[in-house]
Amino acid sequence: MIRVVLPAHLRTLARVDGEVQLDIDGQVTATAVLDALEARYPTLRGTIRDQSTKKRRAFVRFFACEQDLSHEPADAALPDEVTSGKEPFLIIGAMAGG
């Protein structure tokens, strides 16, 4: 079971409170997490990554285990602590704007 923390605006959009919990078969990667997230909440398509290119949006970051994983390959395995559910996968809206 993977724990995902969404930024406030995306929790509102998806109509969820608190963390999202996802079951993922196979290797747990950022792509696998986002695929599962968007499958459960279709309204989040396009909000975190481009719908066609799958490229992460510029002002969105991925953190876990006190590391910035945003620039890691999207198909790289996430840390064991995320895979085990010990630590959440954090989707962050960058500090910018007004």
Next chain:
Amino acid sequence: MSGVRVLVGTRKGAFVLTSDGKRTDWDVSGPHFTGWEIYHVKGSPADPDRLYASQSSGWFGQQIQRSDDGGSTWTPVDNHFEYDGVPGTHQWYDGTPHPWEFARVWHLEPSLTDPDTVYAGVEDAALFRSTDGGKGWQELSGLREHGTGSSWQPGAGGMCLHTILLDPSNPERIFVAISAAGAFRSDDAGKSWLPINKGLRSGGIPDVDAEVGHCVHRLAMHPSAPGTLFMQKHWDVLRTDDAGDQWHEVSGNLPSDFGFPIDVHAHEPETVYVVPIKSDSEHVPPDGRLRVYRSRTGGNEWEALTNGLPQSNCYVNVLRDAMAVDSLDSCGVYFGTTGGQVYASADAGDNWAPIVRDLPAVLSVEVQTLP
């Protein structure tokens, strides 16, 4: 009793303002979608309970929201705007080729007859259509690909398709306007397009009367005279009486012919409203006085409307989609400012009062006249 519903898009959410036919007491609902930019909210002429809203964010991109109950509840619909084919390039600000990239939906125009059909004008400039209530969007790519697209260049606000006018007398005819490309017309329901910019003269482009490249800020049409269009350009107010084949300037005695919105009285096709702004480099009212100007002669002769509007120390702007009229017997006129005020006049502009004063910067105002 009849009433009105004013749909307001702001930098930080949407608001729905409702009143009865007197238009003196208002109920304010909102913010909806708090924190998101709401470029436009508009209702279907065929079903007043059907509303569409463009919700966007620099962080999280574009959403389209739909309401089937007049704005009480909303449901996100499809937000995937994919250009048809390989979109190629337009010109960037520095004149170099720049790939077409979707940024946001500026304007939503519901069909005059079918609540499930709605057009979307987007940045980078293109026209999309949904025929299933927003569940899917298809580009009408004949506009972008008609031949001049590679020479289009963005205005300061982005290369946006901001105006969509549907001809009530001819379902095949659509007008659009793009900043800074110009005005375009389709006579086959959006398949093919023709630039309609003859008569426009723009000092900011190398060839002042080029076929395209004009920074058209807004077009307006009265439904009983759909061959007559009024235009607020970057500078100049113009009209055409032959559906855009030829334009001529009607700025007349305006204190400045720079501005953004333009609209037409609901019952008088020759009564037109604009909000003059000092200049292209100073987007504030001339002399710090917020004045709507009205022409009852289809242009050239303009009168200042000031009763109830601030006449000193006022430095707000009124953006291109932020003016609308209702169709009650005494035509109501509405506009919103970048200072967060929404002003209403229930007597065609003679007297004004704020409905609300302290909203976020207003991006768009639309009005529905309810039975």
